Amino acid sequence: MATLSTQISAMISSETKERLERYARAHGLKKGFLIESALLHHISALESLPADVIVPARLVVSRASGDAILDRIAEPAKPTAAMKELFSDDAEEGR
Numbered sequence: 001m002a003t004l005s006t007q008i009s010a011m012i013s014s015e016t017k018e019r020l021e022r023y024a025r026a027h028g029l030k031k032g033f034l035i036e037s038a039l040l041h042h043i044s045a046l047e048s049l050p051a052d053v054i055v056p057a058r059l060v061v062s063r064a065s066g067d068a069i070l071d072r073i074a075e076p077a078k079p080t081a082a083m084k085e086l087f088s089d090d091a092e093e094g095r
Helices: 014-027 031-048 063-074 081-086 089-093
Strands: none
Touching: 014 031
16 A cells, blocks of 8 residues: 655755755665654654653753853853862762
8 A cells, every 4th residue: 555645844944954965865865754754753752752851952042041151151160069079080980
C-alpha cells in the first residue's frame, strides 16, 4: 500500500537551511526524508518524555534579561568556595 504524501511549508533560517543541505549531501539523503525523520523523532520524544525533562533548542529572553546575561559574560562573578572545591584537582581524584 502506498503512503500518501503531503507538502508543508515552513520558514527556517538560512543557517538552518545550509546545515540541512550540507548534512543531506554528506550522507546521501533526500532533504524531505531527513526533515520527516527529524520531525518524527522529535514528536516521538515529546510524546514519550515528561515535559520537565525536555530542554528547548532555543531560549527566548527579554531585552533586559539578555543585557544581564551579556553583563555577566563580560564581567563574571568570582567563584565561590564551593565552586572552587567542586572544580579542584582534589575533587577529581576522589571520583
